[in-house]
Amino acid sequence: MGYVNFFFLKVILISITIGIFSAYTAKAQQFSFNGSRTKNAVNFTLIRNLVIIPLYINNKGPYDFILDTGVGPLVITDTSIVKDLNLKDLRPIKITGLGKGMEIDAFLSNEVSAKVNKATINYIPTAILKTDILGLSNYMGTRIYGLLGYYFFNSFTVEINYSSKRIVFSLPGTKKKIKGDIVPLEIINNKPYINVELDIKELGAITAKVVVDNGASHAISLETLNEKPFPVPEKSIPANLGIGLSGPISGNVGRVPKITIGNFELKDVISSYPIYDDVAVKTLILNRNGNLGADILSRFNVTFDYANEIMYLKPNQYFKRPFEHDMSGIEVYVQETPEKHYFISRIEPDSPAELAGINEGDEIMSINFTNTKSLNLNDITKTLRSGDGRGIFLSLNRNGELLIKLIKLKKRI
Numbered sequence: 001m002g003y004v005n006f007f008f009l010k011v012i013l014i015s016i017t018i019g020i021f022s023a024y025t026a027k028a029q030q031f032s033f034n035g036s037r038t039k040n041a042v043n044f045t046l047i048r049n050l051v052i053i054p055l056y057i058n059n060k061g062p063y064d065f066i067l068d069t070g071v072g073p074l075v076i077t078d079t080s081i082v083k084d085l086n087l088k089d090l091r092p093i094k095i096t097g098l099g100k101g102m103e104i105d106a107f108l109s110n111e112v113s114a115k116v117n118k119a120t121i122n123y124i125p126t127a128i129l130k131t132d133i134l135g136l137s138n139y140m141g142t143r144i145y146g147l148l149g150y151y152f153f154n155s156f157t158v159e160i161n162y163s164s165k166r167i168v169f170s171l172p173g174t175k176k177k178i179k180g181d182i183v184p185l186e187i188i189n190n191k192p193y194i195n196v197e198l199d200i201k202e203l204g205a206i207t208a209k210v211v212v213d214n215g216a217s218h219a220i221s222l223e224t225l226n227e228k229p230f231p232v233p234e235k236s237i238p239a240n241l242g243i244g245l246s247g248p249i250s251g252n253v254g255r256v257p258k259i260t261i262g263n264f265e266l267k268d269v270i271s272s273y274p275i276y277d278d279v280a281v282k283t284l285i286l287n288r289n290g291n292l293g294a295d296i297l298s299r300f301n302v303t304f305d306y307a308n309e310i311m312y313l314k315p316n317q318y319f320k321r322p323f324e325h326d327m328s329g330i331e332v333y334v335q336e337t338p339e340k341h342y343f344i345s346r347i348e349p350d351s352p353a354e355l356a357g358i359n360e361g362d363e364i365m366s367i368n369f370t371n372t373k374s375l376n377l378n379d380i381t382k383t384l385r386s387g388d389g390r391g392i393f394l395s396l397n398r399n400g401e402l403l404i405k406l407i408k409l410k411k412r413i
Contacts, residue, residue: 031119031155032171039170042117046165047140047378049217049294053167055148056115058085063145066136067160067167068215069304070291071149072190073125074114077134078145087111090128105130116152119169124151138333141340141377147215150190159303160214163316172307180303180312183262185212187306193288194311198222199258202233208289212311214302216293219323220259221272223290230289232273237412240331240346241272251275253325253413259296262313266296270323270413295323327409328384328392329353332364334377342372342380356407359398366395384409 033040044067045052054062063081076082090107112126136144152158156169159178170176186193192212199205203225210220221241222230236254251274259266299319303312329351335341342364347353364372367383383392388411396403 029121029124029151031114031116031121031152033118034120037118038174039168039176040116040118041166041168043166044160045142046162046298047142048381049298050140051160051167051214051294052140052142052144053116053148055145057081058111058113059115060084061115064143065146065148066144066215067152068147068149068213069153069192070211070213070215071147073127074112074146074148074151076126076128076146077136078132078143079129080132081145082128085112087128093127104133114148116148116169119152119155121151121155135333138335141334149215153192153304154190154306157303157305157307159301159312160297161301161316162298162318163301172305178303178305178312180301180314181262181264183311183313185304185306185309185311187309192304192306192311194261194292196292197260198256199260200233200256202231206289209287210290210292211288212297213291214294214297216291217295218272218291218293219270219295220256220293221274221291222256223274223288225289230273235413236273237325238349239272239325240348241274249274255323255413261292261296264300264313264315266299266323268323269296270325324385324411325413326385327352327388327411328407330358330384332377332380332384339373342377351412352407352410356405358394358396358405358407361398362403363397364394365397365402366393368393369395 042053045064051067052064053067055065056062060081087109089111090109093106093108094104107128107130109126109128110123112124113120113122114124157172157174157176157178159168161167183194193209194212196208196210197205198208206225208222224230232252233254236252239251239253241249241251241253251272253270253272256269256271257267259269299315299321300313301316305311326348329348330344330353331346332342333345335343344358344360344362344364347358347360364380366372367375367380372380387409390409392407392409394405394407396405
């Protein structure tokens with residue numbers, strides 16, 4: 001996808017520690033193959049820069065899950081499948097997430113088995129949200145049941161080919177020539193970290209420690225510097241940065257003139273600066289500066305090798321696409337009843353949408369006189385980011401009244 005997707009779906013960073021699970025189960029958790037097989041592959045769907053794969057749970061499914069280096073345990077967010085999985089020994093816990101809000105009620109289970117194509121795992125540590133507060137399906141435009149992370153990546157050498165939308169995963173030690181430049185990883189609390197070089201006008205050159213999170217649809221989020229809020233650049237705008245586990249995440253959006261990852265330079269990169277109390281203050285214990293997301297990672301074909309703590313980056317055809325922020329100021333979500341309906345959940349201040357008199361809760365009926373029933377969420381978001389100065393006609397249903405609004409897209413950052 002050729003646009004930045006901050007405020008539709010932000011990072012899902014879930015602070016469930018391994019200590020909770022180590023006290024709960026002593027069984028080994030590793031994906032494996034039957035027989036002599038050493039590698040396998042699976043196709044994926046890419047929506048809003050996020051990788052979605054089919055996952056079987058307790059021999060049921062397939063269910064669509066986001067493959068996410070930013071989470072540790074298997075996380076089930078859609079509780080509609082819990083009864084089908086016949087889980088009994090559930091341990092209640094509290095989860096702290098990013099965003100406004102209180103702790104979240106959830107359950108732990110060690111009765112879950114999972115299967116990705118020919119690879120299986122038994123007793124995978126699993127967190128089940130009591131209620132589907134994330135609403136991933138509404139923000140992705142397709143049914144999403146949860147997130148799969150560390151236990152998959154730790155079991156294999158995992159190549160995510162964003163060009164072909166295919167994942168190839170091999171047992172560690174399998175002889176295979178891996179293409180790309182090597183970038184050292186550090187695995188901390190079951191998540192991968194790297195150092196990147198930032199070239200920022202006001203601050204000069206900075207080495208930043210960031211979690212590599214392909215489950216975050218943005219490019220980079222800068223949260224802390226020297227245990228204080230990361231300085232927001234003078235040229236920035238207030239923005240909706242998306243949804244976290246504990247609620248909406250707000251802050252600012254600006255640009256970093258240059259980011260260097262290994263041997264690669266990325267210029268004029270869109271960066272988010274979340275409100276300190278919503279995000280940064282909750283990540284200080286991780287001793288990190290921020291989060292590197294999928295709008296950067298998807299410009300490469302990426303291979304993760306947790307066993308050797310390295311990552312391979314090979315630029316793909318998306319490498320030179322420009323980094324752009326939303327040009328409309330509209331956040332869209334989907335409801336299925338059973339047809340898909342597209343609603344406006346939030347509007348950024350002083351944005352084209354606000355200036356046009358568009359309200360939260362308006363239902364989008366058509367865009368440029370094309371009925372939204374014939375469009376998917378990617379079609380809509382691409383149109384709303386389709387060019388500085390372009391006029392877009394929206395037909396809206398507001399409490400039963402049909403309105404026609406013209407918004408003029410604007411490159412605001």
